[in-house]
Amino acid sequence: QLQLQESGPGLVKPSETLSLTCTVSGGSISSSSYYWGWIRQPPGKGLEWIGSIYYSGSTYYNPSLKSRVTISVDTSKNQFSLKLSSVTAADTAVYYCASMLRDYYYDSSGYPLHSHYFDYWGQGTLVTVSS
């Protein structure tokens, strides 16, 4: 069973870059079955997907955050990382890393139907943006 653990500073100053790392255990980050994702949750609010990465380095990001987000992977350390630049108080949230399963199926018309879901989650880490 996969286990994921987030790590990084709990306090970041406005306009600076938030950096977090997720360490994966119980399996290889180079597994062809998985993508790896970041999700955040502002205090008292809902979930927001930030972006995901494959072990090859292929990434896709939430368009609303894309200009500020970089996700990278280090297969030698079984880790993947998040960088969010130019942070403001609105970026204060619990940040989760998670394993993501992603597949496509085709309906009778040949239209692709997407299956994306997160099956294992880290415990989350609170990042506060404040001076």
Place this chain on the structure above:
Amino acid sequence: QSVLTQPPSVSAAPGQKVTISCSGSSSNIGNNYVSWYQQLPGTAPKLLIYDNNKRPSGIPDRFSGSKSGTSATLGITGLQTGDEADYYCGTWDSSLSAMVFGGGTKLTVL
């Protein structure tokens, strides 16, 4: 405001059944698969349902999922006090090219 719409709260008595709805559009629920997550107080979300109606290993059959058109529903039978949590639906949005979630529904077991 979330792309997917859920009721803010639902409640029911122990032992009863409850349903939680998740409404979207043709660009998300209508043409993609839905997942559901349970978030107990102070903990990380946990996968309950994937691909509209499949349960991961270890999830009891008291939890079920269904989809019709642009809406999905999570059903919970035999409610227990331990089911009190926030529940979120999620899916891919083909127009936004993004994974999207509902705003969450707080379940109270009276």
